[in-house]
Amino acid sequence: MNKDRKNKLSVSLMCADLMNLERDIRRLERLNVDYLHVDIMDAKFVPNLTFGPDTVNSIRCISHLPLDIHLLMEHPSVIIRSVDIREGDIVTLHHECKDSMLENIAFIKQRHALVGLALNPDTSIEEARKYLPYTDVVLLMLIVPGFAGSTMIHGIMDKVRKTREYLEKKGYDNIRIAVDGSVSHEKAEMMAAMGASVFIGGTAGVFIKGKEIEETVPLFYRAIR
Secondary structure: OOOOOOOOEEEEHHHHHEEEEEEEEHHHOOOOOOEEEEEEEEEOOOOOOOOOOHHHHHHHOOOHHHHHHHHEEEOOOOHOOOOOOOOOEEEEEEEEOOHHHHHHHHHHHHHOOOOEEEEOOOOHHHOOOOOHHHOOEEEEEEEOOOOOOOOOOOOOOOHHHHHHHHHOOOOOOOOOOEEEEOOOOOHHHHHHHHHHOOOEEEOOOOOOOOOOOHHHHHHHHHHHH
């Protein structure tokens, strides 16, 4: 990770070649991406299953890159305590989950990781306001979460601008805005201008069909610089 970069790229491993995951991780290391984004799903909060704690911990063993752990789960409490969380990671909980947010936030902070607060497309920043004093990153979902390759919801990018305005008005200028879901280079550039600074790169921006990541990652950084 390049600590001098203002805007960060977090590459979604859900979109990588899962049969050659270590190979792709090594390539991403050589490209010096900022984070490896890992989605942990429970088939209840969203209708899909992805990585589990054992896989995430195995990724940790082979890579020095910080992890951006996104828990798309109704009850993340058990799983979050099974994952090797380290200083510099981002660990993101959904405002809509059913567990105690404050207990999980306290656990993340004990591990010296950054606390992420994810909002589904229909959830406003106002609804999650009581957690903002403990939040480092607000993750805006630009798609209905669950599957890679989904189409961005029409008009959803304006939520980036509105969220940034809200955070500044309420005195939370320090909170970063992350965006996830069909983030292309062109849309990333637009959202960077709106106030986003962490970009989840998947099939639309990094693992683009017919292109190598050695081409797409530098183009992504050029778009958000």
